[in-house]
Amino acid sequence: MQEIRHTPIAPTRTQRLASGGEIDAHRHDDHQIAYAGKGAIAVTTDAGTWIAPATRALWIPAGTVHRHQAHGELELHLVGLPATENPLGLDRPAVIAVSPLLRELVVAYTRDPDDDSPARLRLCAVMLDQLAVSAGQPLHLPAPADPLLRELHDILRADPADNRSLGELGRQIGAGSRTLSRRLRDDLGLTYPQWRTQIRLHHALILLADDMPVTAVAHRCGWSSASTFIDVFRRTFGHTPGARPTV
CATH class of the missing domain: 2.60.120.810 (Jelly Rolls)
Known part of the structure; x- marks a missing residue:
C-alpha cells in the first residue's frame, strides 16, 4: 500500500x-x-x-x-x-x-x-x-504474496459462494491443485478449506453489517444451509450471526 x-x-x-x-x-x-x-x-x-x-x-x-x-x-x-x-x-x-x-x-x-x-x-x-x-x-484475511494465490484470492473474493474444488479453480488460472496447496501452506500457512472459510466469514461480516438476513448471507457466502453457517460463525466468533451487542 x-x-x-x-x-x-x-x-x-x-x-x-x-x-x-x-x-x-x-x-x-x-x-x-x-x-x-x-x-x-x-x-x-x-x-x-x-x-x-x-x-x-x-x-x-x-x-x-x-x-x-x-x-x-x-x-x-x-x-x-x-x-x-x-x-x-x-x-x-x-x-x-x-x-x-x-x-x-x-x-x-x-x-x-x-x-x-x-x-x-x-x-x-x-x-x-x-x-x-x-x-x-x-x-485476519492475509494478503497472499504469490501471484497464483492472488489470482485465486480475487476469484474467491468476487464470489465467495463459488464451490469449485481447488483443482477446478487451478485449471482456470493454469496451476495444479498440488502446486496451489503447497503455495498456500508456504505463503499463508493455511489449507484451501481454511482459507476459503476465512474469505467467506469476512464477506459474511460485511453483509451482516448491512443488515442482510442470516439465511441470505449463508447462501451468498456458499454455505449449504443457514444452520451450517450459524455453527461455523458461532465456533469462530463465540456468538450467533444474529446477535447484536448493546452499546
Whole structure:
C-alpha cells in the first residue's frame, strides 16, 4: 500500500461513516484502537485485511500504514495511545475481543476527547487494564504474496459462494491443485478449506453489517444451509450471526 499521509498523533474521537465510506491510507506515530459501536470496520495494510464487528476491536500499531473502510452505517470509536503505551504487547495489527465492560469504557472515553479531568484519566487506566487481558481473535484475511494465490484470492473474493474444488479453480488460472496447496501452506500457512472459510466469514461480516438476513448471507457466502453457517460463525466468533451487542 502506498503511503499517502502522516498524522503523527493518532486521534481519539467518535465519528460516523456511511456504509462503504473510507478513511484513506495514512500512518501515526502512536498506536490506535478502532472499535465499531455500530456496523463493522475493516482495516487494510500491506499484510492483508482485518475486520471487526461490534464484539471486536482492531489494534493498529504505531507506524502501520493503513486505511479504514465502513461496512454498514458505522459508528467508529478511535482511541490513540502513545507508542510507549502498548498494553497488548503487539507489534502488528490484530483483532481483539471486546467485553461488555471494555465496550462501555471505549465508548465513554471517546465521547469527549477534550476532557482532561482526573476522572477521565482513571477511566483510561481501567481501559488499559481491560485491553491487557483481551484475547486475540482469528479475523485476519492475509494478503497472499504469490501471484497464483492472488489470482485465486480475487476469484474467491468476487464470489465467495463459488464451490469449485481447488483443482477446478487451478485449471482456470493454469496451476495444479498440488502446486496451489503447497503455495498456500508456504505463503499463508493455511489449507484451501481454511482459507476459503476465512474469505467467506469476512464477506459474511460485511453483509451482516448491512443488515442482510442470516439465511441470505449463508447462501451468498456458499454455505449449504443457514444452520451450517450459524455453527461455523458461532465456533469462530463465540456468538450467533444474529446477535447484536448493546452499546
